Amino acid sequence: MPIPIELISTDxxxxxxxxxxxxxxxAVFSEIxxxxxxxxAKWVINTGRDLSSLMESLGRANLDVRPDFLVLVEREIYRxxxxxxxxxxxxxxxxxxxxxxxxxxxxxxxxxxxxxVNERFDAAVYEDxxxxxxxIARQNGDADAICSYLNAYCAEIPxxxxxxxxxxxxxxxxxxxxxxxxxxxxxxxxLGPHQVFAAGDHxxxxxxxxxxxxxxxxxxxxxxxxVKEQVAREGGEVSxxxxxxxxxxxxxxxxxxx
Numbered sequence: 316m317p318i319p320i321e322l323i324s325t326d327x328x329x330x331x332x333x334x335x336x337x338x339x340x341x342a343v344f345s346e347i348x349x350x351x352x353x354x355x356a357k358w359v360i361n362t363g364r365d366l367s368s369l370m371e372s373l374g375r376a377n378l379d380v381r382p383d384f385l386v387l388v389e390r391e392i393y394r395x396x397x398x399x400x401x402x403x404x405x406x407x408x409x410x411x412x413x414x415x416x417x418x419x420x421x422x423x424x425x426x427x428x429x430x431x432v433n434e435r436f437d438a439a440v441y442e443d444x445x446x447x448x449x450x451i452a453r454q455n456g457d458a459d460a461i462c463s464y465l466n467a468y469c470a471e472i473p474x475x476x477x478x479x480x481x482x483x484x485x486x487x488x489x490x491x492x493x494x495x496x497x498x499x500x501x502x503x504x505x506l507g508p509h510q511v512f513a514a515g516d517h518x519x520x521x522x523x524x525x526x527x528x529x530x531x532x533x534x535x536x537x538x539x540x541x542v543k544e545q546v547a548r549e550g551g552e553v554s555x556x557x558x559x560x561x562x563x564x565x566x567x568x569x570x571x572x573x
Contacts, residue, residue: 321506324514363519382395436457458479474489493515516534526550534551
């Protein structure tokens with residue numbers, strides 16, 4: 316019997332992975348995903364982590380189910396080729412080129428932006444391999460104020476966006492997000508939004524929690540208010556369960572009626 320969901324997109328931290336629980340990924344989540352993969356569905360972990368960080372946490376989680384695809388740093392797509400995860404092209408190359416051009420435009424302003432933050436807040440501002448401006452604030456209130464300032468700056472730079480998760484934030488290209496990467500992956504697989512499921516818990520998940528991209532939407536009880544509000548507004552499921560239990564329950568209800 317055909318299943319309505321053929322592509323399962325889940326955030327990692329806070330959505331299926333609970334750092335201090337044992338196991339950190341609920342067994343029932345692994346069970347439903349494994350069952351759906353046998354029936355032809357594909358699973359993508361759609362995360363802000365980079366490859367090494369995600370692989371380390373997946374190893375510690377001791378999962379007995381493997382994602383077919385990864386979306387890393389909220390934009391790069393990788394597929395498992397039977398041995399390892401390899402880049403999906405030409406998407407990743409276009410993504411890298413777009414970010415390089417945008418960040419070249421932004422880089423002269425970084426010292427001024429960093430100085431504004433450091434004069435007002437006890438926050439870490441730094442550059443990494445994925446963005447010339449990354450932020451770790453001390454608390455969410457500080458992150459709110461800093462991101463408000465950064466968003467005003469972004470409004471002056473076509474294509475520039477702030478991607479935020481909790482007290483972490485970074486500059487990114489607005490054309491490359493968890494949402495656009497998921498839409499591209501669905502396109503590559505020949506799927507429409509009505510065949511795609513997405514679940515997330517934090518602000519950087521909002522671009523994929525959109526019924527134009529994924530018809531089937533869910534978030535756990537531990538999701539931030541903005542995510543719960545968007546999922547409810549889009550007609551998705553705001554669960555009373557947390558983390559992987561919530562995602563598993565939504566998938567089971569929509570694929571096996573349980």
